[in-house]
Amino acid sequence: MSEIGHNSEAFGESPDVINQDAQGRLRSFVARLETLDDQKDDILSDAKEVYAELKGEGFDPKAIRKLISLRKKDRAKVIEAKTILELYASALGCLDLV
Amino acid sequence: MSEIGHNSEAFGESPDVINQDAQGRLRSFVARLETLDDQKDDILSDAKEVYAELKGEGFDPKAIRKLISLRKKDRAKVIEAKTILELYASALGCLDLV
Amino acid sequence: MSEIGHNSEAFGESPDVINQDAQGRLRSFVARLETLDDQKDDILSDAKEVYAELKGEGFDPKAIRKLISLRKKDRAKVIEAKTILELYASALGCLDLV
Amino acid sequence: MSEIGHNSEAFGESPDVINQDAQGRLRSFVARLETLDDQKDDILSDAKEVYAELKGEGFDPKAIRKLISLRKKDRAKVIEAKTILELYASALGCLDLV
DNA sequence: GGCTTGGAATAGCTTC
């Protein structure tokens, strides 16, 4: 393991200097990413509140999640999935379950 | 079973109808949630760019993902660490001794 | 799109039909999976009994669940721990130095 | 924290003796539960293989999961219905008819 | 019986 933070002898190309530079850039990248992650968590938290609110008004959170998910998904794919399920159920003779 | 937005008092209307008010609130909730979801997608997109950038500078994206994940877990772990001791005592059936 | 068990080549038959062979294999797969699922349920049932028993002896089931979960994670962590060091080096862009 | 494993002065009722006993029983319970958990993991692993296999034959794993889930729920309902019937028959003193 | 936690499944991104 090479000692990080040990500034070796004022040479511009020594491995340690490279590491120190890399370390600085790494810190910067990590900071940016963690900031973004925090923002994402805030948004998820907000969404959670909205779900709590609508639940408080008597709506079904689960149903609304599903609804939003469906709106986001491609309609064609939804239909295809349903078709396959019916196909298999039919093969098993339990179409009534679908 | 009581249904929100169900306006069938003494009317012969279909049960599958929601009143105007509930419909409006539902639209509002869905709009808010979809806005939040869009923002989340933007952030994920930004993070993606950052990963592309750091990769371009020779860093390993996978490793940095792991790093950030570990840092996040560590922060979370400190918070729950205080409960573990009690938990162990409780597991031994001698919580009263702690 | 190629569909397994879809025997409609040049026939006017419904697309929602599976051929005999595919149907047989499907039945077989489902049977195997349902057998496995039954076995899993038996095991979960046994575990439930153990938890009831230990609760009867004054232990805290919730704590013990947590304990077992932590032990499982620990074991997993030990296995991956050896990769983390390389990962950190990699994150710094200096894997070659390790 | 009380020192576990320290057998204090040969008294049968000291807390440490109680703890040692509790510790032994705890170990036993944990061992039983972890064995069961291992078995469960084996079964899940087997199921995973089956899903991989059927996928290899062109079936849609997701659809089959759904199908099995539906069949399971259905069976549960059938069993429940039968139970209720027996319950009523029993109440009417005509269990022999069921 | 709902609510909350934990585990399993799915989907998306990454790499080969």
Add this chain to the structure above:
DNA sequence: GAAGCTATTCCAAGCC
């Protein structure tokens, strides 16, 4: 484009 890994989502079991 297929396969593995990670992250999110979903669901069910457990507890109050």
